[in-house]
Amino acid sequence: MSYTRIPCTFMRGGTSNALVFRRGDLPNDESRWPAIFLAAMGSPDPNKRQLDGMGGGISSLSKVCVVGPPSRPDADVDYSFYQIGVADEIVDASGNCGNMSSAMGPFAFDEGMTQGADREAAVRIHNTNTGKIIVSRFEVRDGTAAVSGGQAIDGVSGTAAPIRLEFLDPGGAGTGHLQPANGEAESVLDVPGIGRVTVSMVDAANPCVFLEPAAVGKTGTEHPEALEADEDFMTAMEGIRRAASVAMGIAATPEAAGGIPSIPKVAMVFAPTDYTLLSGRTMPADAFDIGVRMISIGNPHRAVPLTGGLCLGVAARLPGSLPARIARQREASLRIGHPSGLLEVDAEIEDRDGTPHAVHGAVIRTARRLFEGHVLIPN
Structure with a gap:
């Protein structure tokens, strides 16, 4: 069997894991992406374990992110999120993942996709799923995003460097309205x-x-x-x-x-x-x-x-x-x-x-690169 090798990084963001691709490493034809993402994650798997891929058998561990050049002038990078089905062939781009958003700023910075910073970086991320801007603020040490630190988040063992995410003007991310049901609170x-x-x-x-x-x-x-x-x-x-x-x-x-x-x-x-x-x-x-x-x-x-x-x-x-x-x-x-x-x-x-x-809505998260290399997609 032969394989297509695609450069990829595996990252934790908050309480989620995902495969993170650079836009330029994927085919220009985006209609080919769903098949690549499903094969990489090991979906669909009726056993709900994704043993033949990188997925973890539950929704929070079956995700893909794509980061590339910005498509709007007020952003440093574009970020697209894909929720991958576990037991089915769903590749859903209808919403964003906030947890994986926490990994996008450090990823873009360490990949040289944004301008350098001495002590603190502020990366403006355009989430293409929602059309919203997320500002990611994090410490920089020796030219790279800080990893170690004292920030703990429930659901993840240990501590790491804090990442502040600011979701600007978050209302209407999926529907265009903060209160989509005729403006009613209930x-x-x-x-x-x-x-x-x-x-x-x-x-x-x-x-x-x-x-x-x-x-x-x-x-x-x-x-x-x-x-x-x-x-x-x-x-x-x-x-x-x-x-x-x-x-x-x-x-x-x-x-x-x-x-x-x-x-x-x-x-x-x-x-x-x-x-x-x-x-x-x-x-x-x-x-x-x-x-x-x-x-x-x-x-x-x-x-x-x-x-x-x-x-x-x-x-x-x-x-x-x-x-x-x-x-x-x-x-x-x-x-x-x-x-x-x-x-x-x-x-x-x-x-x-x-x-x-x-x-705005803001929260503190942590993130970490887990490995970098290639995913192998069967031809």
Whole structure:
């Protein structure tokens, strides 16, 4: 068997892993990319292990990023994200991955794709999936992006150098509107087989739909494995997600929404209460402001997708929204409790002629190169 060898870097960004390609190393014909990405990740795999590729068998470990020259003057680089299906042939470019966004600034800097910096870099990243600018700020040491440091993030062992991500003007990333459902902070969806469900649909960094756990017979504190094992629950959440997709204008029908699995993300949110983390430790109620259990690409997330966390941070600041009603309100950043620990999000909302506008959402992450070389694609 012969192979096509393509230069590639394998990176961790936040609580995700992905293959990162330079745009110039891929074929000019982008219609050839999906087959390359699927083969590289080992998809589709009915066993959901991706043993014949670089994927890790779950959505957060089945991702591809492409970085290239900027297509707009206010950016240093373009970054395109692709969510790769595990058991199917889906290559979904409808939304961004916030966790992998944290790796894009250091990657571009170390690859010489941006101008040098002595002590701190500020890379302006144009995410082509959403059309938004993300500013990545990180320390530079000896001419390269710093790796070691004291920043810890829940869901990743050890510590590393901090990376601050600022999502500028994040509203309307997928739909063009911060509150796509006629500007309403809360809405009622009529979901086949379930009935009427009160939700908040918000689009900031990525579109999300938020509901209370009681609407689907849960408390919100359940572990991801227990949620995934409950087929009725998973079916209900997918029905809600599809109904929200139609209401947000993402898909024309619930059936069409099934072909766009990455957005909107669907999540249960709950008021602070003690719960058990995946590590076995207790998360005390006074340590967080709002809890979340989010589903991403059909999998209950073991932490929280970063764009989902940013969207929740913005939603919790929107007057009248379900997250704002549930969350403990503080002047400081919002502390989001998830199955692995905490995510702190800084979000700013301002009133513009009576309409809420998301100024920015910011978060601290870490990232690291894991290896660099070539991926081998069978011919």
